[in-house]
Amino acid sequence: MIVASLLSLSPPVCxxxxxxxxxxxxALTDLHGAPAHIDYKGAKxxxxxxxxTWCGPCREEMPMIARLFRQHGPSGFKAVGIxxxxxxxxxxxxxxxxxxxxxxxxxxxxxxxxxxEKFGDVATVPTTFLFDSDGKxxxxxxxxxSNFYEKVSAEIGKHLAPAAASPxxxxxxxx
Numbered sequence: 001m002i003v004a005s006l007l008s009l010s011p012p013v014c015x016x017x018x019x020x021x022x023x024x025x026x027a028l029t030d031l032h033g034a035p036a037h038i039d040y041k042g043a044k045x046x047x048x049x050x051x052x053t054w055c056g057p058c059r060e061e062m063p064m065i066a067r068l069f070r071q072h073g074p075s076g077f078k079a080v081g082i083x084x085x086x087x088x089x090x091x092x093x094x095x096x097x098x099x100x101x102x103x104x105x106x107x108x109x110x111x112x113x114x115x116x117e118k119f120g121d122v123a124t125v126p127t128t129f130l131f132d133s134d135g136k137x138x139x140x141x142x143x144x145x146s147n148f149y150e151k152v153s154a155e156i157g158k159h160l161a162p163a164a165a166s167p168x169x170x171x172x173x174x175x
Contacts, residue, residue, distance in 0.1 A: 020120030023048070023135035028082065028109040031089045036109050040135040044076030045159045047152070050111060050119070050127045053086040053095040057144045058126045059102070064149040065128075066103040068156065075160045079106035084116060084125065130155055 023040055030036040040046050049065055051058035062081070069079045081104070083092045089110060096104055116122040119129070120140075128145075130138040130152070139155050141148070 024118040043078035046131045047079040048129045062102045081108040082111035084111040
């Protein structure tokens with residue numbers, strides 16, 4: 001069972017039993033009941049956010065994740081939300097429809113107890129991971145994270161910037 005983080009800035013209630021080094025290859029389901037998986041190779045940085053419809057801090061982060069996707073998406077950033085302990089697809093779709101002001105513009109999938117376990121025994125929502133294009137963990141944010149948007153945006157920027165800053169061609173020999 002997940003323990004929801006409180007709205008305070010206190011640390012998450014549970015510690016993580018397993019430290020995740022790389023993204024697991026697991027089967028998930030989209031909101032239309034079709035099998036889905038996360039393609040990390042399709043982006044330079046992929047954010048995976050475990051959330052629940054009943055989680056207050058999750059509701060605060062969702063618009064920030066949408067904003068991150070708007071800002072960094074064109075540079076190779078992808079975001080995926082995984083709804084857990086929130087009922088079936090119908091309940092999650094109803095929640096998203098009722099909260100259109102969140103501006104959810106990223107993929108939302110349904111998770112399970114297996115997905116929580118495979119991602120390193122996720123015990124708190126929200127829990128957010130950043131992965132590189134090889135599926136290696138860049139960063140993990142457990143529970144309430146103060147200045148979430150600023151911290152995650154800076155971390156994403158660090159991993160998107162090197163590709164943009166590298167020269168396209170090496171300088172030629174001087175005459």
